[in-house]
Structure formats: C-alpha cells, structure tokens
Amino acid sequence: xxxxxxxxxxxxxxxxxxxxxxxxxxxxxxxxxxxxxxxxxxxxxxxxxxxxxxxxxxxxxxxxxxxxxxxxxxxxxxxxxxxxxxxxxxxxxxxxxxxxxxxxxxxxxxxxxxxxxxxxxxxxxxxxxxxxxxxxxxxxxxxxxxxxxxxxxxxxxxxxxxxxxxxxxxxxxxxxxxxxxxxxxxxxxxxxxxxxxxxxxxxxxxxxxxxxxxxxxxxxxxxxxxxxxxxxxxxxxxxxxxxxxxxxxxxxxxxxxxxxxxxxxxxxxxxxxxxxxxxxxxxxxxxxxxxxxxxxxxxxxxxxxxxxxxxxxxxxxxxxxxxxxxxxxxxxxxxxxxxxxxxxxxxxxxxxxxxxxxxxxxxxxxxxxxxxxxxxxxxxxxxxxxxxxxxxxxxxxxxxxxxxxxxxxxxxxxxxxxxxxxxxxxxxxxxxxxxxxxxxxxxxxxxxxxxxxxxxxxxxxxxxxxxxxxxxxxxxxxxxxxxxxxxxxxxxxxxxxxxxxxxxxxxxxxxxxxxxxxxxxxxxxxxxxxxxxxxxxxxxxxxxxxxxxxxxxxxxxxxxxxxxxxxxxxxxxxxxxxxxxxxxxxxxxxxxxxxxxxxxxxxxxxxxxxxxxxxxxxxxx
Numbered sequence: 001x002x003x004x005x006x007x008x009x010x011x012x013x014x015x016x017x018x019x020x021x022x023x024x025x026x027x028x029x030x031x032x033x034x035x036x037x038x039x040x041x042x043x044x045x046x047x048x049x050x051x052x053x054x055x056x057x058x059x060x061x062x063x064x065x066x067x068x069x070x071x072x073x074x075x076x077x078x079x080x081x082x083x084x085x086x087x088x089x090x091x092x093x094x095x096x097x098x099x100x101x102x103x104x105x106x107x108x109x110x111x112x113x114x115x116x117x118x119x120x121x122x123x124x125x126x127x128x129x130x131x132x133x134x135x136x137x138x139x140x141x142x143x144x145x146x147x148x149x150x151x152x153x154x155x156x157x158x159x160x161x162x163x164x165x166x167x168x169x170x171x172x173x174x175x176x177x178x179x180x181x182x183x184x185x186x187x188x189x190x191x192x193x194x195x196x197x198x199x200x201x202x203x204x205x206x207x208x209x210x211x212x213x214x215x216x217x218x219x220x221x222x223x224x225x226x227x228x229x230x231x232x233x234x235x236x237x238x239x240x241x242x243x244x245x246x247x248x249x250x251x252x253x254x255x256x257x258x259x260x261x262x263x264x265x266x267x268x269x270x271x272x273x274x275x276x277x278x279x280x281x282x283x284x285x286x287x288x289x290x291x292x293x294x295x296x297x298x299x300x301x302x303x304x305x306x307x308x309x310x311x312x313x314x315x316x317x318x319x320x321x322x323x324x325x326x327x328x329x330x331x332x333x334x335x336x337x338x339x340x341x342x343x344x345x346x347x348x349x350x351x352x353x354x355x356x357x358x359x360x361x362x363x364x365x366x367x368x369x370x371x372x373x374x375x376x377x378x379x380x381x382x383x384x385x386x387x388x389x390x391x392x393x394x395x396x397x398x399x400x401x402x403x404x405x406x407x408x409x410x411x412x413x414x415x416x417x418x419x420x421x422x423x424x425x426x427x428x429x430x431x432x433x434x435x436x437x438x439x440x441x442x443x444x445x446x447x448x449x450x451x452x453x454x455x456x457x458x459x460x461x462x463x464x465x466x467x468x469x470x471x472x473x474x475x476x477x478x479x480x481x482x483x484x485x486x487x488x489x490x491x492x493x494x495x496x497x498x499x500x501x502x503x504x505x506x507x508x509x510x511x512x513x514x515x516x517x518x519x520x521x522x523x524x525x526x527x528x529x530x531x532x533x534x535x536x537x538x539x540x541x542x543x544x545x546x547x548x549x550x551x552x553x554x555x556x557x558x559x560x561x562x563x564x565x566x567x568x569x570x571x572x573x574x575x576x577x578x579x580x581x582x583x584x585x586x587x588x589x590x591x592x593x594x595x596x597x598x599x600x601x602x603x604x605x606x607x608x609x610x611x612x613x614x615x616x617x618x619x620x621x
Contacts, residue, residue: 022076023069023084024329028239030205031197036070042190043172051165052172053151055183058194060339061236064176065139067194071174072137079135079172083107085150087335089142090295093388097149101125104150108134118149126152126166134167140338141177147186151175178338196233203228205235209242209324223253230260236337237272239324244275269343275323276343282311283319290326290334291344292361293385293409299332301502304452304478305430309408357381365389372400383409386416392436393417401425422446437461439487446470455481462487472496483507491515499523506530519544530554530577543567555579566590580604589615596620
C-alpha cells in the first residue's frame with residue numbers, strides 16, 4: 001500500500017512539474033494527436049549520437065506552431081533545460097539576433113543580457129552549454145542565419161563555431177518555418193510537412209468555433225457543409241470563419257456564404273478579410289495598427305493610445321480575440337497570425353498603391369523615405385515607424401512633418417534628431433517612441449499636448465534636458481518609460497505629470513533621488529525601479545500613491561522600505577529584489593489587496609518576516 005501511495009504522489013508531482021513548463025495551446029484542437037504521433041514515431045527512429053533537429057513546415061495558418069508546441073509539451077519533462085523562442089521572423093527584424101540569443105541564454109542559465117551582438121552570442125552559447133540536455137523550439141524562422149546563430153548546427157561550407165552541436169547529444173531542437181528550403185539548407189534530421197485538415201476534421205473544427213460543439217444543429221447542416229467546403233482545410237480559416245458565423249442568424253448565413261464563394265478558395269487573405277469587414281470602425285483601426293506596428297507589444301501600453309483616439313480598446317480587443325483575429329499571450333503581448341498581419345498590411349497598401357503619402361500607416365522603410373525625403377507628407381498619415389533604417393544622428397527637419405497634421409504614432413529611429421519649428425505638426429500625437437534620444441534638443445513649438453505614451457529608453461538626457469519644457473505640456477500623459485536613461489540623477493522634473501499611470505525608471509544607474517513630488521501622482525498604477533544602483537532610499541511620499549497596484553523595486557543600496565508603504569491600500573504586487581533591506585515594515589499587513597509578495601536575493605533580510613504578514617488574506621504567492 002505504501003509503495004502504491006509513493007508512486008501515486010510521484011506521478012502527481014511529475015504531472016504538476018510538467019504543467020509548469022507547458023506552452024499554451026488552444027483547447028479546440030482537432031487531429032493534433034495524430035500529427036504528434038506521426039512525428040514522434042519518426043523522432044524515435046532518428047535518434048543518434050548528436051542533437052536531433054526536427055523541422056516543421058507548411059503554409060501560414062496551417063498550425064505549425066500549434067503542432068510544435070504540442071510536441072514540446074509532450075516531451076518537456078524529459079529535459080533539464082527548455083527554451084521557446086516565438087515569432088523569430090518579426091522579432092529578429094525588430095530587435096536583432098542578439099536579443100533572441102539573450103532570451104535563449106536566460107531560459108537556460110537564468111542570466112540576463114549576457115551578449116551585446118550576435119558574434120558574442122554564438123561564442124557564448126557554443127561554449128557555455130556543451131553537455132546540457134536542451135529542448136529548444138524556434139518558431140517562425142525565415143532565414144538560415146537565424147538557425148546558425150541560435151541552434152549552432154553547421155551549414156555546408158559554413159561551419160559555425162567549428163562544431164555541429166552546441167548542446168548534448170540528447171538534446172532536441174524543433175523548428176517551424178514556411179520555407180522548406182531553409183530546413184534543407186540547414187540540414188535538419190527530419191522534415192515534417194504539415195498538411196491541411198481532411199473534410200471530417202475540418203467540419204469538427206469549424207463547428208467547435210461556430211456552435212461550441214463538434215457537429216452542427218440539423219437546420220444548419222447544409223449551410224455548414226457549404227462553408228467548410230470552401231475553407232481548404234486551413235485551420236486558421238476554419239477558426240476565423242467559425243467565429244464569424246457563431247451566433248449569426250440562419251437567414252444571414254446565405255449572404256455571407258455568397259461573399260465567400262466569390263473569393264478564390266486558395267486566397268486565404270480574402271477569406272479572412274470578410275471577418276475584417278464586419279468589424280466596427282474602431283475595431284478595424286486597432287486591427288490595422290497591430291498588423292502594421294504592434295505584434296509583440298504589451299496590450300496595456302498601446303491601449304492608452306487607442307483609448308485616447310476613441311477606439312474603445314477593451315471592447316475592441318475582446319472582439320478581435322473572439323473572432324480569432326488576434327491572440328493575447330504571456331505578459332499581455334499582442335499576437336497575430338502571419339496571414340492576418342499580411343492581410344492588415346495589404347489593406348493599408350490598397351489605400352493607395354502608388355502614393356504611400358496617401359496611406360494611413362507607414363512602416364516600410366522605402367515608403368517612409370519616399371514621403372519624408374521629398375516632403376510629401378499629408379494629413380492622411382496617422383502613424384509612422386522610422387526605426388528600421390538610417391543611422392545614429394540622422395536629422396529630421398520641421399518641413400518633413402509640416403503636413404502630418406493627423407500623426408498619432410511616431411517611432412523615431414534610434415539616436416535621430418529633430419530640428420526646427422514643429423508648430424501645428426504634432427498636435428494630434430498620442431505616442432512617441434524615441435530610443436537613444438539625444439541631449440541636444442533643437443526643436444521649437446513641440447506642443448504634443450495630446451501625448452499619452454512617451455518612451456525615451458536609452459536616452460542621453462538628464463533632468464535638465466531642454467525637451468522637458470515641451471513634454472511637460474502633455475498633461476494627459478499616462479505612460480512614461482525612461483529605462484536606461486543613465487544621466488538622470490533625480491526626478492523633480494516629473495512633477496508636471498499628474499495623470500501618469502505607469503512610470504518606468506529601470507536601469508537609471510545614476511539616479512540618486514526620487515523627488516518627494518512623486519506623491520502628487522495620484523493616478524499612478526505601476527512604478528518600476530529596477531537596477532537603480534545609485535539610489536539609497538525611497539521617499540515617504542510613496543505612501544501617498546493610493547491608486548498604486550504594482551511596485552517593482554530592485555535597488556542594491558536600499559536599506560529600508562518607507563514606513564508609509566502600509567498606506568498603499570490598492571497595492572496588489574510588491575516585488576523587492578537584490579536590496580539591502582534588513583526587515584519589512586510591520587504595517588505591511590495593512591496591504592489588504594496584496595496578491596503577490598516577492599522578496600528575492602535580499603540577503604540581509606535573512607528570512608525574517610513580520611507577524612502582520614498573516615493578515616494578508618489575498619496573498620497568492
């Protein structure tokens with residue numbers, strides 16, 4: 001009996017550990033077990049004395065990522081180290097290869113930001129992880145270089161780090177891509193061609209989304225067969241169209257089916273466009289914004305802009321999710337399938353194929369150049385991303401922005417400068433993202449009074465920066481990110497931002513003082529003070545932040561928390577990491593809404609906790 005009990009407990013523990021590492025996949029899966037079984041049968045026969053590389057390819061929307069995640073979940077408990085790197089194609093372009101290498105390094109070793117460029121990443125991964133049994137999932141690869149810099153297998157004629165493998169011979173690397181040639185060139189051990197669903201599986205998947213069960217009601221059988229027959233067995237198309245028809249009256253099905261029949265069956269974009277057409281205007285704007293700029297962005301941040309534009313983001317995002325047009329993943333990241341992203345960008349291009357200055361959104365570098373270098377901006381343009389080209393120190397002058405009177409989102413190129421008179425040019429600007437912002441601010445009349453999101457990471461600015469006189473006019477500002485602004489020494493300039501809800505001061509290494517005026521930020525919901533190496537204390541006025549819900553502190557020289565912290569009646573998350581605090585305030589027990597209390601690496605605390613912690617009835621972890 002005891003042996004059976006022990007075995008039962010072990011099984012339960014292993015099951016719980018497995019859940020901890022599982023990746024999220026939809027519950028409405030059809031036919032996935034068969035695909036997983038087919039792949040695993042091949043994998044079992046391919047085992048060798050080297051890392052096993054498995055490639056999964058197929059068209060967009062076919063379910064490659066879902067299959068890869070299912071395989072990953074099935075075998076994850078067999079591996080000591082695991083890493084899932086999502087959306088490599090887009091993230092590589094946006095953040096660079098070293099960003100993804102750092103993610104892989106962190107997943108395996110829990111060490112952050114170890115490499116500054118891709119060459120350092122190759123050297124680090126190839127030398128540090130030999131002998132480690134690793135399960136790695138590389139999702140949406142579109143260039144063999146991404147594999148040679150993340151997975152390390154030599155390509156014919158192009159050896160990487162002089163070795164076939166960077167990990168132990170028991171490791172497994174799963175790769176998904178739309179391009180089979182990448183897998184062939186890389187020389188994976190097995191390529192799995194992910195095919196469309198057959199008719200029976202297509203029917204079940206469609207019905208799960210349209211009727212929330214596996215078969216249609218009798219009165220919908222004929223219409224359902226018509227819809228399923230024109231989806232081509234593409235899971236994404238079945239999910240989106242199933243959501244489209246969900247709850248729709250039978251009398252309205254025929255008209256929608258007629259629209260579908262006019263679109264060639266293989267043109268999935270056009271089929272998906274039907275779901276776009278039924279959206280309300282604000283929902284369409286949100287969809288197009290995500291497609292052009294915000295895949296991978298925190299929904300909470302971008303919602304500030306959408307709310308200021310009157311797009312009703314909370315409702316809009318829910319509608320887009322229900323219709324399978326977007327997904328919300330870990331850390332509130334907005335995700336969109338490749339084909340849906342392509343659809344959104346196609347819709348914007350169709351606003352004017354030949355003249356990009358008559359489009360609402362510009363993200364392509366060549367289109368941006370056509371508009372700005374020739375001063376052809378118009379009031380039609382609402383959003384511009386300048387971050388993908390140029391060089392540090394490029395100058396953009398006022399005449400290039402004069403006619404951009406509807407501009408609401410601007411992502412500046414890193415280190416770029418603005419010069420001239422910007423009167424009437426930025427009146428509608430809601431969001432400015434300006435990385436490596438220079439100290440020299442040669443701008444007049446920059447009256448961005450409608451600004452709600454301001455991001456100045458890695459800015460070469462301090463509290464005396466001339467730009468603050470312009471930005472202090474942004475009384476509606478909700479979100480301010482000053483991460484890695486290493487020249488900041490105090491925060492007295494922030495007193496103007498009374499409506500701020502999020503303030504991020506991470507990695508401000510010279511920051512010595514949080515000004516007492518912070519107590520005037522009555523709307524502040526989140527305050528981040530991570531790796532502020534010169535900061536020694538927090539002001540008592542912190543306790544006046546009655547709305548504060550999240551306080552994240554990583555201050556090595558901090559010796560004590562202010563006693564007023566017990567007054568934060570709405571605080572839900574309190575993280576204190578790597579600080580020198582010796583004790584927690586006794587009144588911490590007054591934080592009635594606290595759900596998460598994290599005390600990490602505070603060696604002087606020595607495990608001492610006040611008795612009042614027992615009063616925290618909502619504490620989850």
